[in-house]
Amino acid sequence: MKAVLVNCTLKASPEPSNTGALAGVVLDGLRDRGVSVQELRLADLTIDHGVVTQGGEGDEWPRVHDAIVDAEILVVATPTWVGRPSSYAQQMLERLDAMISETRDDGRPLAYGKVAGVVVTGNEDGAHHVISEISGGLVDIGFTIPGQAWTYWNRGPGPGPEFSDTSEGHDWSEDTGRTMAQHLYEVADALRGLRG
Amino acid sequence: MKAVLVNCTLKASPEPSNTGALAGVVLDGLRDRGVSVQELRLADLTIDHGVVTQGGEGDEWPRVHDAIVDAEILVVATPTWVGRPSSYAQQMLERLDAMISETRDDGRPLAYGKVAGVVVTGNEDGAHHVISEISGGLVDIGFTIPGQAWTYWNRGPGPGPEFSDTSEGHDWSEDTGRTMAQHLYEVADALRGLRG
Amino acid sequence: MKAVLVNCTLKASPEPSNTGALAGVVLDGLRDRGVSVQELRLADLTIDHGVVTQGGEGDEWPRVHDAIVDAEILVVATPTWVGRPSSYAQQMLERLDAMISETRDDGRPLAYGKVAGVVVTGNEDGAHHVISEISGGLVDIGFTIPGQAWTYWNRGPGPGPEFSDTSEGHDWSEDTGRTMAQHLYEVADALRGLRG
C-alpha cells in the first residue's frame, strides 16, 4: 500500500516542522506495516489558490493531486493557527474540492475506499476542532475516516512551548499516533474491495 | 447486519420529525440491503445529562447504549438549532464519551469497526458544520465515518420553510441519502473483520 | 450594572464546578467594578428542551430568561465534552433562539446593547472552539462580544487533570479572566446608549 503525507505547516524546508515531527511517528507505524510513504510539504511547492485540479502556469498542485490519487492512505498534518487549520490545509481542501466530481468508471468519487487521518500540533489549544474540520472536509470529498485516526500535541492553557521545545506529553501523542497508524492501515486494508 | 437510528429532534412523539423523515430514506436504503433497523428518539426517553453509561434512577440511556453496541451501523439524525447540533445530539456524545474506555478483550474501543453517518435538517443553514461536529465526536469514540455518509436538507438564506413544508430540494437530499445508505452498508460490510 | 452567570456544567450543586471556579475570577472582576452578579447553574434547574421562552409545566427557563433580559452582561461558563460545549450550553442557545424575535419597541432584538463572554474548562483541549461556538450563537441572538472577552483552562495533550486537581496554568487563566471582566465592563458601559 501507499500513503502520502500532506504537511500543511507554514514553514518551508529546511525549517523543522513540529507537525511533521509528530507525523513521523504515524509514518513509521505505516512503514512498519509495509506501506511506502511519500512526504509532501505544501510550503515547499507553488500552490495556486482555487478550486480546480489544474491551476495556472507553475502551479504544483497536480503533483499533490496525483500522489493522493495514487495512494490508499492520506495523512494530513497541520499546525493550529488562531485555533484553526492552517491556510495551507484549507488550500488543500479547496483544491481537493474538484475531486468530488472526478469520478471512477462506476460513478464513485475518486477518493472512495481511501482512508485519511489528521495530525495536529500547536502551542496552546484547538486540536480536536482542527481534526473535525479537516476530517469533515475529507468525508465530503469521499475519504473514509477510521475511528481514532488522529493524534495531536499542544500544551495549554495560553501560549506555551512548541512540540520540539519540550518532551512533556510526547508519550501520549506518540502512542496515539501509533494507534492512528494501526487504524489507518487496518481500515485501508479492509476497504481494498471498494477502491477502483 | 443491524443499524440503529438515534433521532435527536427536540420534539417528542407523536409530533412529526423533519429529521426523522429524511432519515427514513437512509433507513429504507439499509433495509433494502437486508439490514434490520431500530429507531430511537431521545426526546421520547429520559436521558440524564452526564458522561457515564449508567445514569440515575429512571435514566433510559443504557437502552440506547446497548442498541448502539449491538449494531454495526449508527445513524444520527439531528435538527440544526442556532447553527449547531441539537442539545440531544450533544447529550448523546457526552454519554458515548464513556464508551471510549469500554474496550473489547483485544483493547480496542467498543465502537471500533462500527460505522456511523449523520442526517441533518434545518430551516436555514448549518448542515455541514453539524455533520463535522457529530462525525468528529464519533471518530473520537472509535466509529469509522465512510466517505459521503451524510445527507441534509435546508433552504437558506434566512429563516424559511421546514423540510415538510415544501418539496424544494427533496430530490437532491433523498438521492444523497440513498448514497449514504450504500456507503454505510458497504463500509460496514468491509469492516466485519475489525469488529469484536 | 447587572451581570448573570449561566453555568452549563453537567454537575448539580453542591458538587463543585471547575468551570464555576474559573468563572468566579471573572465575577470578582465585575463585582470590583460595582456590578451585581446573579449566578445560575442549569443543572440545578428544570430546563425543557425546546426553542420557546415558555416551556411546559415546571420548566424553570423563564427565570433564566428574565435574569438575562434584566442584566447588561452575560457570562456563559461551560465544560468541554467531546471537544464541544456542554449539552446545557446548547439547551441555553436553543431557548435563547426565541429571543431573536422578542424585539424592543424600536424593533431591535432584546439582546442588542448587551455584552457576553465565555469561560471554558476541560481536562484536555477544545476551549477556543467552544468559545467560538457559543460566541457565534450569542451574536446571532443579538449580543455583542467584546474583544478577548473569554478565558479558559485545560491541559493537553490527552486526558489529564481537571482544573481543581492542579495549580498548573491557573495564573494565565486567571489573568485572562481579569482582562475578560475589564473588557466586558468597559464595553457594556460604552454601549449603554444602545440598550432599550
Add this chain to the structure above:
Amino acid sequence: MKAVLVNCTLKASPEPSNTGALAGVVLDGLRDRGVSVQELRLADLTIDHGVVTQGGEGDEWPRVHDAIVDAEILVVATPTWVGRPSSYAQQMLERLDAMISETRDDGRPLAYGKVAGVVVTGNEDGAHHVISEISGGLVDIGFTIPGQAWTYWNRGPGPGPEFSDTSEGHDWSEDTGRTMAQHLYEVADALRGLRG
C-alpha cells in the same frame, strides 16, 4: 470613521466576486453614515503565508495591516469552500495573529475598541459556521463583534446557483446587510472612548 473591507474571494480582479457584491450593500450602509471605506481583495495582492506582520520581499500584507490599524471598522467578506472560510480568510487570521502582541501604550491590543463583522456567500451551506470561525478568530485578536453584525447568502440543499446567478433570497441577505452596517456603525461609534 473609516472602514476597511478585506475580501477573501479566491478570484483576482477583474473577475466579479459574489461575496464582494453582497458586501457592497454593507459598505453602502456605512457610506450612508459618513464612513469612508477602503476595499482590498487579497487575491489581487501578494500575501505571504506566515504569522508575522512583516513578510518577505514583495509581501503586501503590511498594506492590509496598516489599513486595518487605521480603520475603526473591519468587514471581512469570504466565500464558503468545503463548508469553511476561504484559505485567504485563514491567511488573514494568521497574519493578524501578530497583532495580538502589538499593543498600545496602555497595554491594550491594537484591535481593542475596533469592531468587525463578516459577509459570506456560497452556493450551498455553511455560512453560520464561517461567521463563527472568523468572528471567533477576530475576538481572539481583540476586535469587538457587534450583535448580528453579519449577513450571508447561499441556497442549499446541495450545489446550486451562485449569488449572481439568481435573485432568490437577495432581499433577505441585503436587508440583513443593512442591519449589519447599522450595528457596526453604532457599536463603533459607542466604543470611541476605548480606542487608543
